[in-house]
Amino acid sequence: MKIYCYFVPKYTFVAERRVFKVGEEYPVYIQEDYFTLVAENGEFNLTKKGLDETVKNWKDAVKVKMEADNV
Structure with a gap:
């Protein structure tokens, strides 16, 4: 599988019972x-x-880090 981008949380949060930890x-x-x-x-x-x-909806919660191939 090819990686498109990464979501990097600005703080730990839960969305639809899925956990996103700050710094990951x-x-x-x-x-x-x-x-x-x-x-x-x-x-x-x-x-x-x-x-x-x-x-768009998570812009305050995550930074989107694009993979070099997808920029």
Whole structure:
């Protein structure tokens, strides 16, 4: 699986029972026609639109670190 980007939490939080800890980097993998965001205890499968909305909605909670190939 190819990594698209990382979500880097600005503080520890829980979203839909999935934990994101401050200081960790959580990968977003590119699948065939969707993305998988991996948290401490589960995953989110997102369309491109869903990923864009998540980035927008979580802008105060996470920094998005792009992979060099995807910049």
